[in-house]
Amino acid sequence: MMQSVAIDNVLRALSDPTRRAVFERVARSELNVVELTRESGVTQGAVSQHLKLLKQAGLVTERPEGRRVFYRARPEGLAPLFDWLSHYDAFWRDRFADLRLLLEEIDQ
Template sequence: MIQTENINSVMRALADPTRRAVFERIARSDEMTVVELTRGSGVTQGAISQHLKSLKQAGLVAERPEGRNVYYRAQPEGLEPLFDWMSYYSKFWNERFDNLRDLLKEIDP
């Protein structure tokens, strides 16, 4: 069964459009610093740091300090609760599609 706390954390983290955009930028690269994420985002460095904190708490990003910089990388396994939740409900849709297929066969044999 799905762990409610984990899925809530991931959904809450990805519900914010700016935070989702930050996560997507990190996911498309190997690693990024706060400075790189701030550049061209239209968001302050402080706001980016807060978004990263939320993403880290949700298990969606990890950090690696190196000297004065901290590098952030996506943690794909952090999306597992979301994938599990969607997979659980796929049973619902598969049954509905099967029913639709049967109905269409009845209508047009």
């Protein structure tokens, strides 16, 4: 059940396009809220709320430095999602193999 909660939290956090963009930016480099707000098209308060949800989902960590707080992605936070998707990897691999065989039969 905990695994299901973790997957739900990650999917919920990444379901919002603005939040996904914030995550992608902190995945490239460590940034503070002011830097994240600069090109986001939303207010600083909104960016802070997005960061809060990303942090709660385990996707972002923060590092205080004086008055500023820097955020960076936690790649291991995506583990529940990768684990869940890996189950479907085998399913689709088998289906594509079946499709390849069918297409080869049709071609002959």
